[in-house]
Amino acid sequence: MTKHYDIIVIGAGPAGMSASRTAAAQGARVLVLDEQSSPGGQIYRAIEKPHNQRRRELGSSYQDGVPLVHGFRQSELDYVNAASVWQLSADLEVGYSRDGIAQLVRADRIIVATGAQERPVPIPGWTKRGVMTVGAAQILLKESSVVASDAVFAGSGPLLYLAVHQYLELGVPVKAVLDLTPAKNYLGALPALFGARADFAKILEGWQWKRAIGAAGIPLLTGVDAVRISGEKSVESVDYRRRGEWQAITCDTAFLHLGVVPNINISMAAGCDCHWSHNQACWTVTVDDWFNSSVAGVSVAGDGVSIGGAAAAEAQGGIAALGALHALGRIDASERDRLAAAYRIRLRKEMGIRHFLDLLFRPADRLRVPREADTVVCRCEEVTAGQIRETLDLGCCGPNQLKSFSRTGMGPCQGRFCGHTVSELIGEASGLPISEVGYFRLRSPIKPLPLKELADLAHSSKE
Amino acid sequence: MFTKIGQTQEESVRVWFEGCEMTVGKGLSVAAALLGEGITHFRNTPVTAAERGPFCMMGVCFDCLLVIDGQANLQACMVEVSEGMCIERQCGAADPELDPALAATANRGETTP
Ligand SMILES: Cc1cc2nc3c(=O)[nH]c(=O)nc-3n(C[C@H](O)[C@@H](O)[C@H](O)COP(=O)(O)OP(=O)(O)OC[C@H]3O[C@@H](n4cnc5c(N)ncnc54)[C@H](O)[C@@H]3O)c2cc1C
Ligand code: FES
Numbered sequence: 001m002t003k004h005y006d007i008i009v010i011g012a013g014p015a016g017m018s019a020s021r022t023a024a025a026q027g028a029r030v031l032v033l034d035e036q037s038s039p040g041g042q043i044y045r046a047i048e049k050p051h052n053q054r055r056r057e058l059g060s061s062y063q064d065g066v067p068l069v070h071g072f073r074q075s076e077l078d079y080v081n082a083a084s085v086w087q088l089s090a091d092l093e094v095g096y097s098r099d100g101i102a103q104l105v106r107a108d109r110i111i112v113a114t115g116a117q118e119r120p121v122p123i124p125g126w127t128k129r130g131v132m133t134v135g136a137a138q139i140l141l142k143e144s145s146v147v148a149s150d151a152v153f154a155g156s157g158p159l160l161y162l163a164v165h166q167y168l169e170l171g172v173p174v175k176a177v178l179d180l181t182p183a184k185n186y187l188g189a190l191p192a193l194f195g196a197r198a199d200f201a202k203i204l205e206g207w208q209w210k211r212a213i214g215a216a217g218i219p220l221l222t223g224v225d226a227v228r229i230s231g232e233k234s235v236e237s238v239d240y241r242r243r244g245e246w247q248a249i250t251c252d253t254a255f256l257h258l259g260v261v262p263n264i265n266i267s268m269a270a271g272c273d274c275h276w277s278h279n280q281a282c283w284t285v286t287v288d289d290w291f292n293s294s295v296a297g298v299s300v301a302g303d304g305v306s307i308g309g310a311a312a313a314e315a316q317g318g319i320a321a322l323g324a325l326h327a328l329g330r331i332d333a334s335e336r337d338r339l340a341a342a343y344r345i346r347l348r349k350e351m352g353i354r355h356f357l358d359l360l361f362r363p364a365d366r367l368r369v370p371r372e373a374d375t376v377v378c379r380c381e382e383v384t385a386g387q388i389r390e391t392l393d394l395g396c397c398g399p400n401q402l403k404s405f406s407r408t409g410m411g412p413c414q415g416r417f418c419g420h421t422v423s424e425l426i427g428e429a430s431g432l433p434i435s436e437v438g439y440f441r442l443r444s445p446i447k448p449l450p451l452k453e454l455a456d457l458a459h460s461s462k463e
Numbered sequence: 464m465f466t467k468i469g470q471t472q473e474e475s476v477r478v479w480f481e482g483c484e485m486t487v488g489k490g491l492s493v494a495a496a497l498l499g500e501g502i503t504h505f506r507n508t509p510v511t512a513a514e515r516g517p518f519c520m521m522g523v524c525f526d527c528l529l530v531i532d533g534q535a536n537l538q539a540c541m542v543e544v545s546e547g548m549c550i551e552r553q554c555g556a557a558d559p560e561l562d563p564a565l566a567a568t569a570n571r572g573e574t575t576p
Contacts, residue, residue, distance in 0.1 A: 035522060035541065037490075042521070051469060084522070084541070117523045127526075129503045129516035136520035139540075144488065144495035145469045170468060233514045234503060252464060263523070379518075380525060382510040412525040412536070417518075447522075448536065 002461075005031045005078075007324055008094050008107040010085050010266060013041015014065070014310045015302025016113035017072040018317030019324075020079075022339075023111075026325050030077040031105060033096050035084040039069050042115055042135065043310045046143045057169035058142065059162060061310070068314065086445035088112065088270040092297050095444065095457075102453040104461065109297050109324040112267050113317055116260035116303035119282065119363070120417045121155065122370045125229025126256065127379050134163045134257035147172045148253040152238040154178040154227050155257030157361040158206055163255070165209040168216055175251050176219040178240050180258070182364045183223055189359035199353035225364065229254055258363040261420060262304050269442040271295050276434040279358040280307055281368060282420060283439055290323025291316055299324055307358075312350035318343040369424045377425070378418040380411020385425065392429040399426060399440045412448050415440045465498045478548040487544055494520060494527045494539035497550070505529055505539060509556035528553045 009020045012034035020032045032039075040047045044065025052058065053066060072079075080098060087095030094105050118133040125131070134155060140146040152175045153164050160177070167174050196203065214220050226241040230248065237248040261282035268274060272293035273286040284306035291299045301320040302313030319340050326336040370377065373386025383406050391406045399422050402408055408422060409415035415422070419440055427434045467488070474489040480497060487496035494517045497505070503516040506528050517527040520540045527539040530551040539550075 118519060129514050133519050139520040140495055144491045145467055146465055146495050146499045147468055148465045382508060413523060416523045
């Protein structure tokens with residue numbers, strides 16, 4: 001018999017923890033599935049490890065996760081760690097694997113809180129070994145205390161400086177920081193600073209990180225407009241262009257970052273409508289005021305909808321859960337609205353700074369859509385920008401056709417690191433708006449599932 | 464160059480990578496454990512045999528695929544090390560007989576109407 005819950009929450013980051021706590025507090029039977037070994041999500045990853053709770057160097061925002069995770073642990077709910085969800089169907093059946101065993105569960109409502117992933121950084125050489133994302137550097141640090149000394153950090157956005165600052169505080173030597181924020185963004189974002197005034201402390205904090213990095217003698221180069229990775233098999237240098245001139249920095253590790261984009265695979269495979277956000281330059285899930293998606297019974301909250309940051313994710317999780325509780329008839333509309341009020345105030349405050357951050361850190365066109373023909377776009381199938389443009393010239397029109405003609409997006413990552421680039425490449429070639437170009441058609445399983453697990457599952461469901 | 468920081472008095476386990484024995488921290492992912500030992504070459508791609516190692520560390524890029532205890536296509540960043548684990552590089556496409564994980568999804572050639 002398939003187990004049945006009132007609400008299944010996918011993801012135990014700030015959005016998922018907040019949603020599940022809110023729902024459990026109202027007596028709903030809640031199941032939380034997350035593929036990490038402990039709750040926290042990306043920002044509060046491994047926060048239950050005692051050494052991390054002592055580590056001031058990770059920054060004050062990391063410590064904000066301590067009470068959240070504690071409250072989650074105290075809640076009356078079922079939490080399954082190391083559970084990788086590979087299916088969410090429109091009839092609200094969830095498939096997940098744990099320790100090589102696949103299982104199916106059902107609920108009356110699903111809250112998808114799968115967060116964000118790093119945006120692809122399709123620059124020449126980004127597939128070489130020794131190149132990783134800045135998020136990966138943070139994961140290695142928080143989860144395993146593994147760090148890379150003398151690495152080059154290149155990219156744009158708050159996480160870039162947060163990560164370098166964490167390294168600095170821990171005494172890990174950093175070779176250089178290359179800031180790829182386009183100079184024109186500073187001017188463009190200026191008017192939005194007005195809306196962000198409530199969050200001046202955050203802007204100040206970012207500025208202080210930058211200053212501390214400079215004061216520590218780490219070369220911090222702004223105005224870099226192109227980067228490539230050189231080396232035969234692995235990274236030997238990071239080359240960058242600044243004021244029209246190319247320079248090289250020798251290193252064996254490079255961390256890249258152009259911000260994060262919503263992790264849309266589960267929502268899209270379930271059939272939730274998505275749309276292209278111009279300001280965030282990414283696909284976002286279409287939701288209403290209570291974070292209901294277009295699929296009945298499925299809500300999506302947090303950075304898995306559009307990028308809003310951890311505090312916004314927490315508020316959205318609470319609102320989504322209240323909406324779901326109301327839909328289940330567990331609370332009436334006035335109770336729902338009353339309980340949501342505090343979350344809405346918090347969310348509005350968080351969104352004040354978002355517009356400013358979106359405009360300031362919107363990556364340059366040439367960084368999102370590679371100009372060089374031999375730059376790899378699809379890491380799995382090793383398809384280059386030149387090959388994709390040639391295929392498009394032959395008259396191939398949509399992402400799915402491109403996939404079957406060129407294998408782009410057909411590898412195990414299922415388009416996670418090429419889908420955005422592909423949508424934009426097609427938009428460029430066809431002149432169509434990205435929303436019309438669309439994205440790869442995604443289907444379950446959204447993570448490779450060994451056939452043996454699938455067979456065992458079919459067998460056990462027959463019994 | 465990757466290194467470990469902090470006190471490393473924590474419990475450890477023994478694993479074998481490409482036949483070499485190594486002692487690594489308990490509770491680490493296989494990817495973190497190998498990187499901590501200075502290993503960045505995890506696999507060779509099926510298409511051009513290019514050398515690859517972990518990129519995202521969060522289960523989305525699939526560049527960390529290894530053969531672990533005989534099972535291919537495992538994401539090293541999502542699997543924890545365990546005592547006696549036998550880890551090998553994954554070269555080229557995984558043998559579908561060994562484990563047809565990728566065949567289940569990735570090679571599902573799609574055509575659009
Ligand atoms: C690598 C990385 C590092 C980051 N570090 C920071 C930081 O230090 N500071 C900061 O302010 N912001 C950080 N962010 C931004 C981040 O998006 C936060 O804003 C915040 O964590 C978002 O909260 P969330 O609950 O929406 O999602 P997340 O915190 O990302 O939580 C989503 C959860 O869903 C789980 N999940 C996803 N897919 C599946 C699946 N198929 N099956 C099962 N579980 C699944 C994940 O394991 C994760 O625990 C980081 C983002 C990334 C990608
Ligand atoms: S490093 Fe990206 S999936 Fe493991």
